[in-house]
Amino acid sequence: MLRLRSYVLTHLISYPSASPISSLHGLLSTAAPGPAPPISASPTFAAEDYPVATCGLTRAQAFKASTKLSHLKSPSNPDAVLSYLAGLGLSGGDVAKVVATDPRFLCAKTEKTLASSVAGLTALGLSRSEIARLVSLAPSGFRCRSIVSKVHYYLLLLGSVENLLLPLRRSPYFISADIERKVKPNIAFLRECGLSVSDIAKLCIRVPRILSTKLEHVQAMVACAEGIGVPRDSGMFRAALHAVAFLTEEKITAKVEHLKNVFRWSDAEVAIAVCKTPIVLTGSKDKIQRLSEFFISEVGLEPAYIAHRPAMLTYSLEGRTRPRYYVLKFLKENGLVHRDRDYYAAVMATEKVFVQKYICPHSESAPRLAEDYAAACRGEVPTSFRFT
Structure with missing residues (x-):
């Protein structure tokens, strides 16, 4: 599996787009066997009934999903998507989660989008079970054609597939962030603050949104970390960023006051505790x-x-x-x-x-x-x- 290396930052800054890889026929020939999902017998598409009958959604979930599916006239494409997911190895529960999270996944093109992405990810070294987990955790990101290049980028940064899947459990939408406009500028700024690529990778696993948010938000987090007494050159700076990530100054002040009152600390003592172990916040x-x-x-x-x-x-x-x-x-x-x-x-x-x-x-x-x-x-x- 890919590992972090000393020269990885160069790749992160200048990584080129991925090239098309392999064909649908080769992909389908290696598809994992699985139970075929229920296939609609109706030649028309009922947006509120289909997700219940074939995907296992509740009526409430199906009603919410129907607004994203009302343009479909036939069940043929959703049927093809469900069949493809079954061949990929997703369980019925996984499929229900995918459709509930991203109803538009049923509109994806199996050959042009799904098969192409699976082939590209396989070429990067992902197993079919890892790809299935990726689909389950981040369906909206997966149906974008840029998923292969983004996974490649994050593998270079995070070092392994597992380290990519961990943050997706916390923030499934970070994989969809614009790498050129958001992720790379955030990484460059954090590097300027003294964090190594390894530090940034560990921080991303804990707080994935820190790379996909606006640069000014990251700058505010750095200011907050310094505000609680942890300078950029401190060995606890990464932990401080983790502790204050996406917290307002008011909330941080309230948390510090709570620690002070509950542990009967003086101002100096609470400052010592927070500086030594920011994660107490x-x-x-x-x-x-x-x-x-x-x-x-x-x-x-x-x-x-x-x-x-x-x-x-x-x-x-x-x-x-x-x-x-x-x-x-x-x-x-x-x-x-x-x-x-x-x-x-x-x-x-x-x-x-x-x-x-x-x-x-x-x-x-x-x-x-x-x-x-x-x-x-x-x-x-x-x-x-x-x-x-």
Whole structure:
């Protein structure tokens, strides 16, 4: 699979249009077998009935879709599209999703558009299952003839098909953005801000719209990142952009104030926490409240201690921080580790290191510890972890 390389920016700036590739006959001969979709027996096309009878849409979805299909006089083209999608390997549920999302997909030309795109994507190295997922995630983008050149471009940027499909789950329309007018100028600006191509790729996977939005919006995000105290040359600048992406200054201020109040931080402490770990700004009010109650009320940590170690706030309370607290407290209560053993170190350790350091050495003195820890990670509270 394609990988990011040091010279990739040159390709991103000057990538030429893709050339036509292979024929429909070769494509259809390799089509994956699949159950044929229901074919309309009516010589006329009923825009509200067809999506229900042949695509599995609800009446409400079909009514909404019908406005985009009312010009059709015959079911022949929609039938051909459904047959093609079945041959490509899309399930009935996938087809329903495609038609509900983009009813005009039923108007696409199977030979001129769909077959040509599939052939081009196959030449880029995509498997038929990957192409089917692409259709399911971004149908409106797929029926555009530029899909092959755009996928080629994003493969160079993101490094793999999977890295392309991930952001499509979050923002299916980013694949349709004008590369010359929007994407390349945004990448050029982010490069000027000090981000590497790899940084931009990672940011795109997290916040795909950052490349497809207007340049002035990206410029505003950079200003917001700097406004929360993260300069462009900081190693946390990419994380800061992720945290403030598409948030207004008012919302950012409100989030900072909420963190300050819930964790009882001073202005200086909340500034430290946000600069060290900007992603804390993305937490919901409920999550922040639960984290505060746990770290301050249950664990007994001081607000200043948390402010200087905000990375703790980025982990799952139920799946990581609370179970590890139970283990450490159990070990301290039973004299198996020194009472001064730092909780932060236990939280930040990888799962493998945590088990090796806090579970395995006590297999004889606490034979149920591993089992109890696993139960705690599932949300249970074993008897041995119920402290009074």
